[in-house]
Amino acid sequence: MTDGDAIASLHVRDLAYRYPDGNQALFGVNLRVERGERVALLGPNGAGKTTLVMHLNGILRAGHGSVEITGMAVADDNLMEIRRRVGIVFQDPDDQLFMPTVRQDVAFGPANLGLRGAVLDARVDEALDLVGMREYAERPPHHLSFGQRRRVAVATVLAMRPDILVLDEPSSNLDPAGRRELAEIVRSLEVTILMVTHDLPYALELCPRATVLSGGVIVADAPTRELLADTELLAAHRLELPFGFDPSRL
Numbered sequence: 192m193t194d195g196d197a198i199a200s201l202h203v204r205d206l207a208y209r210y211p212d213g214n215q216a217l218f219g220v221n222l223r224v225e226r227g228e229r230v231a232l233l234g235p236n237g238a239g240k241t242t243l244v245m246h247l248n249g250i251l252r253a254g255h256g257s258v259e260i261t262g263m264a265v266a267d268d269n270l271m272e273i274r275r276r277v278g279i280v281f282q283d284p285d286d287q288l289f290m291p292t293v294r295q296d297v298a299f300g301p302a303n304l305g306l307r308g309a310v311l312d313a314r315v316d317e318a319l320d321l322v323g324m325r326e327y328a329e330r331p332p333h334h335l336s337f338g339q340r341r342r343v344a345v346a347t348v349l350a351m352r353p354d355i356l357v358l359d360e361p362s363s364n365l366d367p368a369g370r371r372e373l374a375e376i377v378r379s380l381e382v383t384i385l386m387v388t389h390d391l392p393y394a395l396e397l398c399p400r401a402t403v404l405s406g407g408v409i410v411a412d413a414p415t416r417e418l419l420a421d422t423e424l425l426a427a428h429r430l431e432l433p434f435g436f437d438p439s440r441l
Protein backbone atom coordinates (compact mmCIF):
# COMPACT_ATOMS: atom_id res chain seq x y z
CA MET A 192 0.00 0.00 0.00
CA THR A 193 1.39 3.40 -0.89
CA ASP A 194 0.95 6.48 1.31
CA GLY A 195 -1.71 7.80 -1.03
CA ASP A 196 -3.80 4.69 -0.40
CA ALA A 197 -3.52 4.85 3.39
CA ILE A 198 -6.85 4.94 5.16
CA ALA A 199 -7.51 8.36 6.63
CA SER A 200 -8.81 8.67 10.20
CA LEU A 201 -11.41 11.07 8.89
CA HIS A 202 -12.49 11.70 5.34
CA VAL A 203 -15.29 14.17 4.71
CA ARG A 204 -16.30 14.60 1.08
CA ASP A 205 -18.56 17.32 -0.31
CA LEU A 206 -20.62 17.45 2.85
CA ALA A 207 -23.64 19.72 2.63
CA TYR A 208 -26.36 20.02 5.24
CA ARG A 209 -29.56 21.99 5.59
CA TYR A 210 -31.42 22.03 8.93
CA PRO A 211 -35.10 21.09 8.80
CA ASP A 212 -36.05 24.77 9.13
CA GLY A 213 -34.33 25.43 5.80
CA ASN A 214 -31.17 26.98 7.23
CA GLN A 215 -28.22 25.67 5.23
CA ALA A 216 -25.18 25.28 7.53
CA LEU A 217 -22.69 23.34 5.35
CA PHE A 218 -22.09 23.91 1.64
CA GLY A 219 -19.71 21.17 0.49
CA VAL A 220 -17.04 20.55 3.13
CA ASN A 221 -13.98 18.51 2.21
CA LEU A 222 -11.58 17.47 4.95
CA ARG A 223 -9.13 14.60 5.21
CA VAL A 224 -7.27 13.96 8.46
CA GLU A 225 -4.55 11.32 8.58
CA ARG A 226 -3.95 8.93 11.42
CA GLY A 227 -2.18 10.56 14.36
CA GLU A 228 -2.63 14.13 13.09
CA ARG A 229 -3.78 16.90 15.43
CA VAL A 230 -5.87 19.41 13.49
CA ALA A 231 -7.53 22.57 14.78
CA LEU A 232 -10.95 23.48 13.37
CA LEU A 233 -11.29 27.24 13.62
CA GLY A 234 -14.03 29.59 12.49
CA PRO A 235 -16.37 32.33 13.64
CA ASN A 236 -19.65 31.79 15.48
CA GLY A 237 -22.21 30.17 13.23
CA ALA A 238 -19.59 28.91 10.75
CA GLY A 239 -20.86 25.33 10.91
CA LYS A 240 -18.24 23.74 13.20
CA THR A 241 -20.74 22.06 15.53
CA THR A 242 -22.84 20.98 12.55
CA LEU A 243 -19.77 19.35 11.00
CA VAL A 244 -18.82 17.63 14.28
CA MET A 245 -22.35 16.29 14.65
CA HIS A 246 -21.93 14.54 11.30
CA LEU A 247 -18.78 12.74 12.43
CA ASN A 248 -20.62 10.32 14.67
CA GLY A 249 -23.95 10.31 12.89
CA ILE A 250 -25.92 12.61 15.22
CA LEU A 251 -26.73 14.44 11.96
CA ARG A 252 -26.78 12.60 8.67
CA ALA A 253 -25.28 13.96 5.48
CA GLY A 254 -27.78 15.79 3.32
CA HIS A 255 -25.24 15.48 0.53
CA GLY A 256 -21.75 13.99 0.47
CA SER A 257 -20.17 11.48 2.82
CA VAL A 258 -18.20 11.00 6.01
CA GLU A 259 -15.82 8.08 6.55
CA ILE A 260 -14.12 7.18 9.80
CA THR A 261 -11.05 4.96 9.29
CA GLY A 262 -12.54 3.79 6.03
CA MET A 263 -16.07 3.14 7.35
CA ALA A 264 -18.85 5.31 5.95
CA VAL A 265 -21.20 6.69 8.59
CA ALA A 266 -24.48 4.84 7.95
CA ASP A 267 -27.58 3.67 9.82
CA ASP A 268 -26.37 0.13 10.32
CA ASN A 269 -22.97 0.92 11.85
CA LEU A 270 -23.64 3.81 14.21
CA MET A 271 -22.51 1.84 17.27
CA GLU A 272 -19.10 1.16 15.74
CA ILE A 273 -18.85 4.72 14.38
CA ARG A 274 -19.55 6.09 17.88
CA ARG A 275 -16.81 3.90 19.30
CA ARG A 276 -14.38 5.17 16.66
CA VAL A 277 -15.26 8.85 17.12
CA GLY A 278 -15.01 10.11 20.68
CA ILE A 279 -16.48 13.57 21.15
CA VAL A 280 -15.62 15.51 24.30
CA PHE A 281 -18.27 18.20 24.64
CA GLN A 282 -17.58 21.61 26.06
CA ASP A 283 -19.47 20.99 29.29
CA PRO A 284 -18.14 17.90 31.11
CA ASP A 285 -21.39 17.67 33.04
CA ASP A 286 -23.08 16.59 29.79
CA GLN A 287 -20.89 13.50 29.92
CA LEU A 288 -20.63 12.62 33.62
CA PHE A 289 -23.70 11.20 35.31
CA MET A 290 -22.63 8.19 37.39
CA PRO A 291 -21.95 8.12 41.18
CA THR A 292 -18.19 7.66 40.77
CA VAL A 293 -15.47 8.55 38.28
CA ARG A 294 -14.72 4.85 37.77
CA GLN A 295 -18.35 4.09 36.89
CA ASP A 296 -18.48 6.98 34.45
CA VAL A 297 -15.32 5.83 32.66
CA ALA A 298 -16.51 2.19 32.70
CA PHE A 299 -19.92 3.04 31.22
CA GLY A 300 -18.91 3.03 27.53
CA PRO A 301 -16.64 -0.04 27.56
CA ALA A 302 -19.21 -1.95 29.66
CA ASN A 303 -21.73 -1.20 26.91
CA LEU A 304 -19.29 -2.76 24.46
CA GLY A 305 -19.44 -5.93 26.60
CA LEU A 306 -16.23 -5.60 28.63
CA ARG A 307 -16.49 -7.05 32.14
CA GLY A 308 -14.40 -7.83 35.24
CA ALA A 309 -10.63 -7.45 35.18
CA VAL A 310 -10.58 -6.49 31.48
CA LEU A 311 -13.00 -3.64 32.13
CA ASP A 312 -11.06 -2.52 35.23
CA ALA A 313 -7.82 -2.47 33.25
CA ARG A 314 -9.45 -0.43 30.48
CA VAL A 315 -10.73 2.12 33.01
CA ASP A 316 -7.34 2.36 34.75
CA GLU A 317 -5.62 2.84 31.40
CA ALA A 318 -7.93 5.74 30.48
CA LEU A 319 -7.63 7.38 33.91
CA ASP A 320 -3.84 7.06 33.77
CA LEU A 321 -3.80 8.83 30.40
CA VAL A 322 -5.46 11.88 31.96
CA GLY A 323 -3.70 11.63 35.34
CA MET A 324 -6.94 10.98 37.27
CA ARG A 325 -6.51 7.41 38.57
CA GLU A 326 -6.34 8.47 42.20
CA TYR A 327 -9.79 10.04 41.86
CA ALA A 328 -11.45 6.85 40.58
CA GLU A 329 -13.73 6.33 43.56
CA ARG A 330 -14.74 9.99 43.95
CA PRO A 331 -18.08 11.40 42.81
CA PRO A 332 -17.46 13.48 39.67
CA HIS A 333 -19.45 16.40 41.05
CA HIS A 334 -16.91 16.77 43.87
CA LEU A 335 -14.12 17.46 41.38
CA SER A 336 -12.98 20.80 40.00
CA PHE A 337 -14.10 21.83 36.52
CA GLY A 338 -10.66 21.05 35.07
CA GLN A 339 -10.64 17.62 36.71
CA ARG A 340 -14.15 16.92 35.40
CA ARG A 341 -13.01 17.84 31.90
CA ARG A 342 -10.11 15.37 32.24
CA VAL A 343 -12.52 12.65 33.37
CA ALA A 344 -14.76 13.47 30.40
CA VAL A 345 -11.73 12.93 28.15
CA ALA A 346 -11.10 9.60 29.94
CA THR A 347 -14.69 8.42 29.33
CA VAL A 348 -14.02 8.81 25.62
CA LEU A 349 -10.46 7.39 25.66
CA ALA A 350 -11.78 4.28 27.41
CA MET A 351 -13.49 3.42 24.12
CA ARG A 352 -10.07 3.49 22.41
CA PRO A 353 -11.39 5.80 19.69
CA ASP A 354 -9.70 6.29 16.33
CA ILE A 355 -10.37 10.00 16.48
CA LEU A 356 -10.87 12.28 19.45
CA VAL A 357 -12.90 15.44 18.86
CA LEU A 358 -12.37 18.13 21.48
CA ASP A 359 -14.96 20.91 21.54
CA GLU A 360 -13.41 24.06 23.04
CA PRO A 361 -11.09 22.08 25.34
CA SER A 362 -9.53 25.14 26.97
CA SER A 363 -12.79 26.93 27.84
CA ASN A 364 -13.25 27.75 31.54
CA LEU A 365 -9.85 26.36 32.48
CA ASP A 366 -7.43 28.34 34.64
CA PRO A 367 -3.84 28.65 33.35
CA ALA A 368 -2.67 25.56 35.24
CA GLY A 369 -5.66 23.52 34.05
CA ARG A 370 -5.01 24.69 30.52
CA ARG A 371 -1.38 23.65 30.66
CA GLU A 372 -2.21 20.28 32.26
CA LEU A 373 -4.77 19.52 29.57
CA ALA A 374 -2.31 20.59 26.86
CA GLU A 375 0.26 18.15 28.25
CA ILE A 376 -2.33 15.36 28.22
CA VAL A 377 -3.40 16.13 24.64
CA ARG A 378 0.22 16.18 23.49
CA SER A 379 0.89 12.81 25.11
CA LEU A 380 -2.00 11.05 23.35
CA GLU A 381 -1.29 9.07 20.21
CA VAL A 382 -4.81 9.29 18.87
CA THR A 383 -5.92 11.50 15.93
CA ILE A 384 -7.34 14.75 17.26
CA LEU A 385 -9.73 17.30 15.79
CA MET A 386 -9.88 20.30 18.09
CA VAL A 387 -12.69 22.84 17.64
CA THR A 388 -11.62 26.09 19.21
CA HIS A 389 -11.73 29.87 19.27
CA ASP A 390 -8.52 29.82 21.33
CA LEU A 391 -5.90 30.46 18.65
CA PRO A 392 -2.82 30.23 20.90
CA TYR A 393 -4.08 26.85 22.16
CA ALA A 394 -4.53 25.68 18.57
CA LEU A 395 -0.99 26.84 17.82
CA GLU A 396 0.38 25.05 20.83
CA LEU A 397 -1.31 21.73 20.17
CA CYS A 398 -2.14 21.40 16.49
CA PRO A 399 0.48 21.52 13.73
CA ARG A 400 -2.32 21.93 11.17
CA ALA A 401 -5.37 24.18 11.23
CA THR A 402 -8.43 24.58 9.06
CA VAL A 403 -10.86 27.47 8.96
CA LEU A 404 -14.54 26.78 8.41
CA SER A 405 -16.50 29.88 7.52
CA GLY A 406 -19.95 30.23 6.01
CA GLY A 407 -20.22 26.45 5.81
CA VAL A 408 -17.08 25.86 3.70
CA ILE A 409 -13.42 25.25 4.49
CA VAL A 410 -11.68 28.47 3.47
CA ALA A 411 -8.17 27.63 4.67
CA ASP A 412 -6.16 24.55 5.55
CA ALA A 413 -2.49 25.06 6.37
CA PRO A 414 0.20 24.66 9.00
CA THR A 415 -1.21 26.50 12.04
CA ARG A 416 1.79 28.81 12.27
CA GLU A 417 1.34 29.98 8.65
CA LEU A 418 -2.40 30.27 8.91
CA LEU A 419 -2.25 32.44 12.04
CA ALA A 420 0.33 34.71 10.43
CA ASP A 421 -2.15 35.55 7.64
CA THR A 422 -3.71 38.69 9.11
CA GLU A 423 -6.05 39.22 6.16
CA LEU A 424 -7.44 35.72 6.45
CA LEU A 425 -7.94 36.12 10.20
CA ALA A 426 -9.70 39.46 9.79
CA ALA A 427 -11.93 38.17 6.97
CA HIS A 428 -13.20 35.35 9.19
CA ARG A 429 -13.45 37.14 12.54
CA LEU A 430 -10.50 35.27 14.02
CA GLU A 431 -8.39 37.26 16.46
CA LEU A 432 -5.21 36.51 18.30
CA PRO A 433 -5.39 37.74 21.90
CA PHE A 434 -4.44 41.34 22.56
CA GLY A 435 -0.71 41.51 23.20
CA PHE A 436 0.04 38.14 21.56
CA ASP A 437 3.61 38.31 20.33
CA PRO A 438 3.56 37.61 16.55
CA SER A 439 7.21 36.53 16.73
CA ARG A 440 5.86 33.42 18.44
CA LEU A 441 4.41 32.45 15.07
Ligand SMILES: Nc1ncnc2c1ncn2[C@@H]1O[C@H](COP(=O)(O)OP(=O)(O)OP(=O)(O)O)[C@@H](O)[C@H]1O
Nearest residue numbers: 210212214216234235236237238239240241242243
Ligand atom coordinates in the same frame (compact mmCIF):
# COMPACT_ATOMS: atom_id res chain seq x y z
N1 LIG B 1 -30.91 23.16 15.12
C1 LIG B 1 -30.71 24.11 14.21
N2 LIG B 1 -31.68 24.49 13.36
C2 LIG B 1 -31.48 25.44 12.42
N3 LIG B 1 -30.30 26.08 12.23
C3 LIG B 1 -29.29 25.74 13.05
C4 LIG B 1 -29.44 24.75 14.08
N4 LIG B 1 -28.24 24.64 14.73
C5 LIG B 1 -27.41 25.52 14.13
N5 LIG B 1 -28.03 26.18 13.14
C6 LIG B 1 -27.46 27.19 12.24
O1 LIG B 1 -26.43 26.59 11.47
C7 LIG B 1 -25.33 27.45 11.30
C8 LIG B 1 -24.07 26.80 11.82
O2 LIG B 1 -24.19 26.64 13.24
P1 LIG B 1 -23.11 25.86 14.09
O3 LIG B 1 -23.67 25.74 15.49
O4 LIG B 1 -22.73 24.62 13.40
O5 LIG B 1 -21.89 26.89 14.09
P2 LIG B 1 -20.55 26.90 14.94
O6 LIG B 1 -19.45 27.16 13.99
O7 LIG B 1 -20.46 25.67 15.78
O8 LIG B 1 -20.74 28.18 15.87
P3 LIG B 1 -20.18 28.53 17.34
O9 LIG B 1 -18.75 28.92 17.19
O10 LIG B 1 -21.05 29.69 17.71
O11 LIG B 1 -20.42 27.34 18.21
C9 LIG B 1 -25.72 28.75 12.00
O12 LIG B 1 -26.26 29.62 11.03
C10 LIG B 1 -26.78 28.31 12.99
O13 LIG B 1 -27.67 29.37 13.26
